[in-house]
Amino acid sequence: MTPQTHRHALYTVDQVRALDQRAIDDLGIPGFELMRRAAWAALSSLRRHWPYARRIAVYAGQGNNGGDGFLLAALASEASMHVDVWSVGGPSHGDAARARAACEAAHVHIADGDAPDVLAEADVIVDALYGTGLRRAPEGATAALIERINHSGIPVLALDVPSGLNADTGQCPGAAIRAAVTVSFIAAKRGLYTGKAAGQVGLLELDTLGLPDELWADRSAYASLLDVHTLPRRARDAHKGNNGHVLAIGGDHGTAGAIRLCGEAALRAGAGLVSVATQAENIIALNSARPELMAHGVHGPQALEPLLKKASVLAVGPGLGQAGWGHAMWLTALEAGKPLVLDADGLNLLALEPRRFEQAVVMTPHPGEAARLLGISTREIEADRYAAVTQLATRYNAVAVLKGAGSLIAAPDGRLAVCLWGNPGMASGGMGDLLTGVIAALLAQGLDAWEAACLGVGLHARAGDAAAQEGERGLIASDLLGPIRRLLNENAA
Structure with a gap:
C-alpha cells in the first residue's frame, strides 16, 4: 500500500498499534523516535494554524x-514559546517517562497531581490526556478538566485523537474534548470519521511521520474513504434507452413531494427514463411540476405489473406508507426480482417482513430505520456504526448505507467505505428521497450496487456542500438538484 493509497485507508486501533510495532520491530525505528516525530508534527500543525x-x-x-x-512542550519552549504543562493521571512509564525527562531538561515546569481547577492563560491548549486506548468515559477531576477546556474559549489542538472520543467507534461515552484541530499520527483511525467524531475532531490532519512505503506493504485497511469519482462521458450516438429506466414507487396520500424528489433526482443523476407509480391524486401535481416524469396512478399490484416490466431499476419507499396500498406496492416490487433501492417505508416494511435478497439491492437507512432492521435500539446503532452497517449488509445480503455524519457504506463481501462530505444543513426533509433517486439512476446506467452506492452517497454529500455555500440553515433538498447535475458532469473522461 502506497502512502497516497494510505491517505484513503482507515484502520482500527489494533491495526494502528500493529503498524506502530512493525515500525519499531521490522524497520528499526525506536518508539521514542516515533514520539519525537509526532511532537514535531504537532508543533508544525500548531504553528501553521495559530502563527x-x-x-x-x-x-x-x-x-x-x-x-x-511532553516532547511538544520541550520543542515549543526551545522555540521561545511560554509553555505551561500539567501532568494528569499519575506517573509516566517507558518512552513517556523519557519524554517527560526531556521536557524537564528543557527547563519546562511541569505541575503534577489532580487536574487543575483553573486553566492556564494560553493562546492554544494542547490535549495530550488520552490516546487511542481509551474505551470508557473519563472520570472525576479529568472529566471536569475536559469540560473546563471545552468552555474556555481557547482553541484546542488534539494529539492523535480528542481525549474522550473512542477512536474505533467515533462515540463519546462521557466528556470529550472538542478540538479545533486534530493531528493524527501514522494511520487514520476509523472512529475519527463517523458519528459523534464530526463534532469533536475539528479540522482533521494525518501525519504519517515520514515512515517508508514498506510499512503498509501487505497490510489491509479496515475501510476506505470515498474519493471523488464521476461517470465517463456519454457516447455521441447515445439514446435514452442506453441509460436505463427507473421506476420510483411511493407517494401515498399526502406525500407526493417525496416521490417527486426521488424521481427528479433520478433524472438529474442521468437516468434515461423515469416513471413514477403513485396514488392517482398526485398525478396532476407531478405532471405540472415536472413533466419529464412519467407519472402513473396505480391503485394496486395489477396496475403496477406493466410498469415493472418496462423498468430496469426500482426505487421503493419515498412516501410509500405502511398501510394496505404501500404494503401491496412494496411486496409486488420486491417479488419482481429487479435491482432496487430501498428507503424510508420500504425499509420499515422490510423490518416487519425480513428477507435476504438475491438481486442487486442498495438499502439506505438512517439510524432509526437501521435499529428497526436489526431489532436493537438507535443508541446501540450509534454506539458502533461500523458494526451496525456491516451487520445490515450481511443479514440482508445487500449493500447498506448507514446515513448520518460520516455516512458508511458496506457490502456483504466485507468492503467498507466512509463519506467525508456533507454538512448539518442536510438534516432536513427530503434529503433521503434524493439519495434514493440518485443511487437508482446510477444503477440504471450500469453500475453495480457497490459502485452506485459509493458514487451516489459521495455525489449527494458533495452536492449538499456545494448548496450550503449560501448557508447551511434553510438548505432544502431541491437545492441539491442543480449541483448533482453539475458535479456528475465535472471531469467526465
Missing part, C-alpha cells in the same frame, strides 16, 4: 499520548 501563538498550555496524561505532549 500568533506565544503561550501554550499542555495537558498530558500518563501514557504515550502524554509523552507526545
